[in-house]
Amino acid sequence: MPDSPAALSPAPHAGHDHRDCVRAALDAAERQCGRNGARLTAVRKRVLELVWDSHAPVGAYALLDALKAEGQNAAPPTVYRALDFLLDQGLVHRLERLNAYVGCPHPMGPHSAQFLICQSCGQVLELEDPAIGAAIRAGAERLGFLVSRQTIEVEGLCQACRIQTA
Amino acid sequence: MPDSPAALSPAPHAGHDHRDCVRAALDAAERQCGRNGARLTAVRKRVLELVWDSHAPVGAYALLDALKAEGQNAAPPTVYRALDFLLDQGLVHRLERLNAYVGCPHPMGPHSAQFLICQSCGQVLELEDPAIGAAIRAGAERLGFLVSRQTIEVEGLCQACRIQTA
DNA sequence: CGGCGGACTGTTATAGTATACAGTTTGGAT
DNA sequence: ATCCAAACTGTATACTATAACAGTCCGCCG
Incomplete structure (x- = not known):
């Protein structure tokens, strides 16, 4: 298992400036909320930033600790409410x-929401492959099952870790 | 949401005698454990039976309550240890x-382990569709990601509930 | 201005899920 | 018969999430 998310160095999709990711995510969030008439308040924005601290998933209580460390009054509901909002807006995903x-790196786009979780570095890639969703719907349909929501979480080794390990 | 699992009437894959399922599952478990030199002790066997009480998933604490109701000394670890064993043996799955x-209806077979969860009756169908696993591996491979384990859980309506609702 | 309503936040308590650790029993091999 | 390893029990505790209710902020209408 990887380090605590907050301590991770960048290098998620291999050698990028992570600040660009954060900026892009916050921009997208502002636009997305503007469009929906939803309010990206200070707490919500801060939680979103904290989630984007790395490309590895963060636990709710880790976010809570981070908020408290910043001197915010915060209790579990503080974080869960912010997360619920962000989930509703499609700005974060739950693993x-x-x-x-x-x-979520592309809040506006479509969402089959398929996740590749690296067992070595803990980072997550979001995949959007129509073929996967289609294969599932087809398999389900053969049993007469009508799909309304898919949860696809794949564990393995990301490219960077594969090379490093080899 | 459905009733508590223990209270469910049979009718999982539409009108079958559920006792056959249970018998088959226990038989398979005996054989499977025999083959592996694993011990299917009383507690483990009883937990397996309780899990098979219906085709709907059961929570660990529901199993615990059931054991206690039977006069067994039981605490959370009792159940979790049994479940861990059963998971290791591939006799149950975690959702x-x-x-x-x-x-698990076919402990011996291969396991992409794809689950169809009915939002109406709560019952679960296990799917084993090579095309789905293949689609995922293909999509992951395009990002250089090496898949070692897949979690696929699909929510929707099973055939029976679809008809009933329509 | 003043008060009303709705959305957001704070606070406390509690529910639900899972594991760590220490001690004891059990069954089987030598 | 004795020893060993695996399994079981029991207690305590960690981790994840929500309920319930009170207070606060802010825009809007009168």
């Missing part, structure tokens, strides 16, 4: 296997 | 979205 949250 | 456990 069920990890009970943790990760920023 | 991450639900924090709940469900019996």
Whole structure:
């Protein structure tokens, strides 16, 4: 398992300036909320920034500790409410296997929401592959099952870790 | 949401005698453990039976309550240890979205482990569709990601509930 | 201006899920 | 018969999430 998310060095999708990711995410969030008439308040924005601290998922209580460390009055509901808002807006995703949250790199786009979780570095790639969703719908349909929502979380090794390990 | 699992009537894959499922599951478990030199002790066997009480997933604490109601000395670790064993043996699966456990209908076979969860009746169908796993591996490979484990949980309506609702 | 309503936040308490650790029993091999 | 490893029990505690209710802020209408 990787370090605590806050301590991670950047290098998520291999050697990028992570500040660009954060800026892009916050910009997208502002636009997205503007469009929806939703209010990106200070707490919500700060939680979103904290989630984007790395490309690895963060636990709710880690976010809580971060808020408290900044001197904010914060209790579990503070964080969960902010996360619920961000989830509603499609700005973050929840990883069920990890009970943790990760920023969405393309809040506007479509969302089959498929996640690749690296077991070595802990970072998450979001995949948007129509073929996967289609294969699932097809398989389900053969049993007469009508799909309304898919949870796809794949564990393995990301490219960077694969090379490093080899 | 459905009733508490223990209270569910059978009718999982539409009108079958559920006792056959349970018998088959227990038989398979005996054989499976025999093959692996694993011990299917009384507690483990009883937990497996309780999991098979229906085709809907059961929470660990529901199992715990059931054991206690039978006069067994039981605490959380009792159940979790049994579940861990059963998971190791491939006799039950964990549904991450639900924090709940469900019996595996074909412990011996291959396991992409794809689950169809009915939002109406709560029952779970296990799917084994190579095309889905293949689609995921292909999509991941395009990003250089090496898949080692997939979690696929699909929510929707099973055939029976679809008809009933329509 | 003043008060009303709705959305957001704070606070406390509690529910639900899971594990660590220490001690004891059990079953089987030598 | 004795020893060993695996399994079981029991207690305590960690981790994740929500309920319930009170207070606060802010824009809007009268």
